[in-house]
Amino acid sequence: MLTALTADATRAYQNWIKDADPRVADWPLMSSPLLQTVILAAYVYFVKRLGPRLMENRKPFELKGALVAYNAAMVVFSIYLCYEFLMSGWATGYTYRCDLVDFSNSPQAVRMAWTCWLFYFSKFIELLDTVFFVLRKRNAQVTFLHVYHHTIMPWTWWFGVKFAPGGLGSFHGMVNSFVHVIMYSYYGLAAAGPAYQKYIWWKKYMTVIQLVQFVLVQAHIAQFFFLKDCPYNYPIFLYIIFVYGLVFLILFLNFWYQAYTKGLRPPKKLEGGAAGGDGYRRRHDDNHHHHHVANGNVANGQLNGKHKAQ
Numbered sequence: 001m002l003t004a005l006t007a008d009a010t011r012a013y014q015n016w017i018k019d020a021d022p023r024v025a026d027w028p029l030m031s032s033p034l035l036q037t038v039i040l041a042a043y044v045y046f047v048k049r050l051g052p053r054l055m056e057n058r059k060p061f062e063l064k065g066a067l068v069a070y071n072a073a074m075v076v077f078s079i080y081l082c083y084e085f086l087m088s089g090w091a092t093g094y095t096y097r098c099d100l101v102d103f104s105n106s107p108q109a110v111r112m113a114w115t116c117w118l119f120y121f122s123k124f125i126e127l128l129d130t131v132f133f134v135l136r137k138r139n140a141q142v143t144f145l146h147v148y149h150h151t152i153m154p155w156t157w158w159f160g161v162k163f164a165p166g167g168l169g170s171f172h173g174m175v176n177s178f179v180h181v182i183m184y185s186y187y188g189l190a191a192a193g194p195a196y197q198k199y200i201w202w203k204k205y206m207t208v209i210q211l212v213q214f215v216l217v218q219a220h221i222a223q224f225f226f227l228k229d230c231p232y233n234y235p236i237f238l239y240i241i242f243v244y245g246l247v248f249l250i251l252f253l254n255f256w257y258q259a260y261t262k263g264l265r266p267p268k269k270l271e272g273g274a275a276g277g278d279g280y281r282r283r284h285d286d287n288h289h290h291h292h293v294a295n296g297n298v299a300n301g302q303l304n305g306k307h308k309a310q
Contacts, residue, residue, distance in 0.1 A: 020162045021103060023113055030117070033158050036124075040151050043127050047142050051134035060137040064191060070128060071188030078180040081119055085174035088112035089166060097223060098230035101167035113165035119173040120161050123154035145251075156240060164234045168224065172217040172241055179213045182206075207256060214249040218242065 017032075024030045086092070088111040089099070102109035127150055133141050160169055186203060189196045221242045224230055232238065 021113065021165060023103070023105065023110060024117065024161055024165060027117055029121070029158070030162060033155070033162075036154060036158055039124065040155055043130070044147060044151060047130045047134050047147060051131070052139050055134060055137050061135040063132060063136060064193070067132065067191035068188055070132075071184045071191060074125070074184040075181055075188065077122060077125075078177045078184060081115065081122065081177035082174060082181065084111065084115040084118065085170065085177060088115050090171070090174055096171075096220065098227055098232065099167045100231070101164045101169075101233045103233075109166070112170070113161070116157075116161050116165035116170055116173065119170075119177065120154060120157040122177075123150070123157060126150060152244075156244075160237055164237055168221075168230075168232055169234070169237045169241060171220050172245065175213055175216055179209060182209055207252065211249070211252050211256065214245055214252060217245045218249060221245065 029036050088108055089102075090096075092108065102112065130142055130147065130150060133139070157173075183206070186200055186206065189200045221238055224232065224235070224238050
């Protein structure tokens with residue numbers, strides 16, 4: 001029985017995978033979803049089990065330099081992703097309506113496919129957000145929704161890159177990259193210490209930026225459901241993007257309501273360097289007499305201790 005089920009599953013997988021984009025077959029991590037599944041499972045195990053146990057009897061690591069360098073690198077990488085998304089389609093021919101995936105081997109089509117892969121790979125780099133939390137013993141910030149978001153994004157994007165790298169479904173990757181430029185800039189300045197706080201006066205707009213991101217993505221995807229003739233290659237991906245974005249839009253609106261309408265924001269002394277509920281919080285350490293800055297990420301799910309996405 002088990003052998004028969006295994007054989008059936010193998011045949012089903014082979015029939016399914018034969019429709020994948022042949023251009024990406026030999027790219028890193030793209031041969032099968034198994035390797036990324038192992039990596040993400042190891043990530044979950046480390047940040048929820050192994051990491052906290054290893055740090056249990058240790059002092060938090062001082063990672064100010066690493067945090068500044070990491071966030072600066074992510075700003076540069078995000079700017080590059082924005083540029084590549086624009087130059088491979090979104091500023092060079094896409095209509096922002098029914099944009100199909102170009103599966104040809106033209107330089108621009110391959111450039112878009114590679115940009116989608118780079119965005120996918122960036123989600124593995126962003127796993128460091130949670131690792132920094134663990135190493136700094138900020139385990140309360142490693143919430144279920146935080147880990148879920150960091151895990152599900154790369155896992156689902158593998159299928160997007162494998163079958164439909166580009167077109168309508170890549171819009172949210174470009175928007176997310178742009179938002180990451182802003183977010184990682186803030187996190188880098190916040191991590192640099194109190195002397196740089198004057199440069200992040202715009203922190204109050206961070207939640208608004210996030211909300212605008214989700215509204216743009218939802219509006220762009222929603223038009224597909226009203227277009228009379230849009231033969232998009234893999235509509236299932238658009239449904240996934242829409243549902244995923246809707247969930248986090250609701251989470252953000254709920255945070256906005258709780259924090260600004262009902263006035264349930266944390267006291268200033270607890271909010272510290274947080275910008276619109278971001279994952280950075282400065283606190284005075286009575287033992288060492290200096291500030292600690294907790295690293296956060298637009299995708300790390302922290303809104304004044306609550307989840308925020310992308």
